[in-house]
Amino acid sequence: DQQVKQNSPSLSVQEGRISILNCDYTNSMFDYFLWYKKYPAEGPTFLISISSIKDKNEDGRFTVFLNKSAKHLSLHIVPSQPGDSAVYFCAAPYTGTASKLTFGTGTRLQVTL
């Protein structure tokens, strides 16, 4: 049961433009959501999170938006830089516990010059 879904396996964006990565979820009980960034042969690195009581959280070039009615969240990166090229995972804790995360399948972002 895939409770967190990333339907776009890849995205290509020009340097300086905005990158928008999307994530849908099915479980309305999730308390918060996280975005992780992963380079090849490395572990995921925490990027930004958002509580379910908020609809926006911003950290520098990264902003996450949450639309609870649509069960949808998105990560905006602006301006995009070549170093942002990586796989991005959204994740949420399993219902009833903050101890284990369920991950989407990831979106590979390629920022071109």
Next chain:
Amino acid sequence: NAGVMQNPRHLVRRRGQEARLRCSPMKGHSHVYWYRQLPEEGLKFMVYLQKENIIDESGMPKERFSAEFPKEGPSILRIQQVVRGDSAAYFCASSPRQGEGNQPQHFGDGTRLSIL
């Protein structure tokens, strides 16, 4: 480097052998999580441990897999009698307490297990 340390980075085993994967959490972290990533998939939770205790092993296969986090030393994920389907990247994460939005899990760089 005070990050999560995993070793070995790469491990090759023949079918039927045992694989031992080690994880040292970040300094000050007492909660350890193991995840497995198959090619082209997201990470799947396996087990959550605190020192000397398995808190949640709902993601662990029922047979051949075990995990421990002893009082002293790293956490160990052990796979007995490995099969080709065990080939994957295994990631360990740690947190200072039960993971929450403001205390995210921090991941190691993983162990790539290949079964011949």
